[in-house]
Amino acid sequence: MSLSSEILVEAQGRNRRNPEATKASILAAARMEFAAKGLDGARVDQIAKRAKANKQLVYYYFGSKDSLYKAALDATYAEIRARERELDLSALPPRDAMVKLIDFSLNYLNQHREFIRMLADENAHGARHVRSSDMALETNSPLLELIAETLERGEVEGTFRAGVDPLELYVSIAGMTFFYFANGLTMSAIFGRDLTRDEAVSSYRDHIVSLTLNGLRP
Amino acid sequence: MSLSSEILVEAQGRNRRNPEATKASILAAARMEFAAKGLDGARVDQIAKRAKANKQLVYYYFGSKDSLYKAALDATYAEIRARERELDLSALPPRDAMVKLIDFSLNYLNQHREFIRMLADENAHGARHVRSSDMALETNSPLLELIAETLERGEVEGTFRAGVDPLELYVSIAGMTFFYFANGLTMSAIFGRDLTRDEAVSSYRDHIVSLTLNGLRP
Amino acid sequence: MSLSSEILVEAQGRNRRNPEATKASILAAARMEFAAKGLDGARVDQIAKRAKANKQLVYYYFGSKDSLYKAALDATYAEIRARERELDLSALPPRDAMVKLIDFSLNYLNQHREFIRMLADENAHGARHVRSSDMALETNSPLLELIAETLERGEVEGTFRAGVDPLELYVSIAGMTFFYFANGLTMSAIFGRDLTRDEAVSSYRDHIVSLTLNGLRP
Amino acid sequence: MSLSSEILVEAQGRNRRNPEATKASILAAARMEFAAKGLDGARVDQIAKRAKANKQLVYYYFGSKDSLYKAALDATYAEIRARERELDLSALPPRDAMVKLIDFSLNYLNQHREFIRMLADENAHGARHVRSSDMALETNSPLLELIAETLERGEVEGTFRAGVDPLELYVSIAGMTFFYFANGLTMSAIFGRDLTRDEAVSSYRDHIVSLTLNGLRP
DNA sequence: AATGAATGAGTATTCATTCAT
């Protein structure tokens, strides 16, 4: 049996007597379940079923629902950090770099709604898990560094004004993008305007790009 | 006085044989419990205890946990809408008006964390309750109108550029302020910088004010 | 206000400050509710609502759910006994009298399904209420006497054989008629033949009439 | 040995880690509880205790109280059908065959009061469970067929008259026997004559045998 | 006589977790 078919087998059902695949399968199922229903709403039973595994295996590998949640959170953070690390802005002029940063944030959240849900859920629980997660704490977001560098380059170049705090800018951008998707359903309902359509997202992207670039002008 | 303490006052000494007080007391207790633990995490038992009422009374007056949640959500929305309606920007020049809007948003969320929690929780549940709430749907946010008017006045005056969509600006401001408090704990942990201190809030306030005002320049 | 319009008022809503009407209204509602759902399934709340009365009034007038049930049972028995007393078989030849008895039983049960339900329910509870009901115990069924007389007349006349026990015959007739309506739904489902249609009832009537008359021949 | 005692044996000493025994034990306990108190009156707690099992196991194996009730009903039907299938009337002359049928019905109901209770209860609930039970619907009662054959043989032989509908005769016999035991307590109380004594049953048996045989004469 | 408010004890059901194999 070739390697590729083994992968196929893993991807399909689950390979019996293949601990790593089993564990990975449970983690993947957990991430889906937690993202869909939050820590409180998620059911261990459901996670086991999704993973085509036994419920007891969940405990065997992860100890408790809470630990599993932390593992799922870690994996989610690891993933976005990996994507962030792929960002290479060094060759771009400051304004283009800033646009790329905004686009990255917007697109990632647009495509990874489960990250939004987990972030919101984690905050609802007072950041309890993040605070005890080496992954989240030690693996710093490269984004903050990228913003700092870009701001500095722009300031030197005269494109951006001085005195802008990178973390505060990071929070602003994250807030503008996060809130859009996090509260999209509520706002669509309240304002009677569908914000989930692609054109709406695209228009909003233009809005925050120009607001930010203008906002940073000296 | 923050909302939480207002709620507390209502929730305390309850008069027996005073149906309105009882109902108000249960609602107040529910708002606290839902704000603290979300829909899934909240316990009807706990709400009854907080309200110094009998558990059955909760059902007598509100029918079900879900209906109670909707009532709590409605009350929360009613309250912020009432505050929003008190905002009078007509006498202010456009830039000052915009600052006041931002300050209102920031301060309200800073003092009413329970609103943040309920908003996040409601989104986690797919805006299910908001969609069936006449209160949330029919009582439109005056903020959107205020932003539209201010933008228009600023445009006429030459302070603000044209073509800014009021709803998109509303979302940006709401996002920047909401995210700061919603994710404050997580970000403080991750970035090792306490964002909950008053000075940090004040600094962030200056940041979004200047970002927005500059961002709206023609 | 004329008497007739008062009756109308009573029949419609319920006359406030009219204790007898109120009590009658509650009893009527109770009979409907108990007949529909049995002692266990009936809800005091529902009875009060049906009677357009207050729940507390139910207790004021009847003391407890159980006492109310007994009152409803008594009323039900009183009603059928009254109908039975109206039966006059003296002028009929024995065979015709027997047919009339069978028809009475069949028709009464067909038209008063609530009697069937209450009888079945009471048996399910081990005849607990009947045993303590003066009404049920003291007001003997005239039917037994009528059967005895008819049997005797038939025996003298030579139409019926001797030695038939009136009570046993009463039980047979009651059983054949009761079971038909009591288990009609179950049997219709199991045998795939609708026994609730009028023609089916009519055909069954002919069957038990001829079975009984033939069965009593010398 | 009556069914009740058979059930009791099963329900007693339960082997741990013996799923089939556990499930059987719960079902046996459920049959007793439902037969004694009906669907509404039965308590899941009590069933678990009777089965010496954990309450959650009831749900683990049967899903809900209603499903458990259906399972109990199915088991009850399966049992009587099995007994019915054991009846072999082919060697008997028509009249003897008919007597055997009547005796079977009377004896089975006399010894399996729980069947009476479940049948009555199911009718009280509008045959809801029977209608969705494959067991009850598909496993036809062999009794109907036996009656039809016996009637036919008797007709050929000249013992029975023609034109008797087998289902109607089935209903009559079932009614006469069922009602006797179902309403025995009530009637004993009302008529002041103990119908539960063996001699009373025996006398009633003779009555319905002669009523039926005579009733079927040509 | 009439009513709304309040309560305690239950009732089906759920869920994370552990046991035994």
Add this chain to the structure above:
DNA sequence: GATGAATGAATACTCATTCAT
């Protein structure tokens, strides 16, 4: 490493009944 069986503690919700006016 893997699995089905078993459990205790909750959890939302119900219901007959009583209290206060």
